Amino acid sequence: MDYALTTERLALCPVTADDHRALLAHWTLPDVRRFLFDGALLSAAEVSETIEESTRDFADGGYGIWIIREHAGADLAGADLARSDLADPDLAGTAGLRPLDGIGLEIFYSLAPGAWGRGYATEAARAVVGHALGTLGLTEVLAEIDEGNTASVAVVKRLGMVPFAVVPGRLGPMTRYRTPPRTR
Numbered sequence: 001m002d003y004a005l006t007t008e009r010l011a012l013c014p015v016t017a018d019d020h021r022a023l024l025a026h027w028t029l030p031d032v033r034r035f036l037f038d039g040a041l042l043s044a045a046e047v048s049e050t051i052e053e054s055t056r057d058f059a060d061g062g063y064g065i066w067i068i069r070e071h072a073g074a075d076l077a078g079a080d081l082a083r084s085d086l087a088d089p090d091l092a093g094t095a096g097l098r099p100l101d102g103i104g105l106e107i108f109y110s111l112a113p114g115a116w117g118r119g120y121a122t123e124a125a126r127a128v129v130g131h132a133l134g135t136l137g138l139t140e141v142l143a144e145i146d147e148g149n150t151a152s153v154a155v156v157k158r159l160g161m162v163p164f165a166v167v168p169g170r171l172g173p174m175t176r177y178r179t180p181p182r183t184r
Helices: 019-029 030-036 044-061 120-133 150-158
Strands: 010-014 065-070 094-097 103-112 143-148 162-169 175-176
Touching: 010 044, 010 120, 019 030, 019 044, 019 065, 019 094, 030 103, 044 065, 065 120, 094 120, 103 120, 103 150, 120 150, 143 150
Parallel strands: 103 143
Antiparallel strands: 010 065, 065 094, 094 103, 143 175, 162 175
């Protein structure tokens, strides 16, 4: 099955081994790994393992990690996007679903600093949540966000997610969010 997702401006494709170099460069940027990996620097082997795990998750469950790229024809006139700020000029970021402590699947995302402030995180996250609630038939999607990650809090609030718990994290308290109950 093809798990590619598209939005008005973005194309989201499941990561493959061909994306290793771009992912390694992206996920090792200090501003990207700050909240996504609690500041830890991933090794090339860890990125390979993550890609392999995502490939298995897509095959087994229809979810994993998508690489985010702008549509080839996206109108960037007047855009504030500095291509030199991107680890890979074609890579805007990543988004995905992963298990969260056995209670469900959580959405996560990362954007290259040069893609910040353009609404890409919300646009990509909305597509992934739509996939989870639609194609996968989940009743809810979760998110777990570090207390200091105000940008991600804004994204999940734009998605209509609501807080339901606070748990300890490596960088301090983390708030868990969920999509609101769906009405039939």
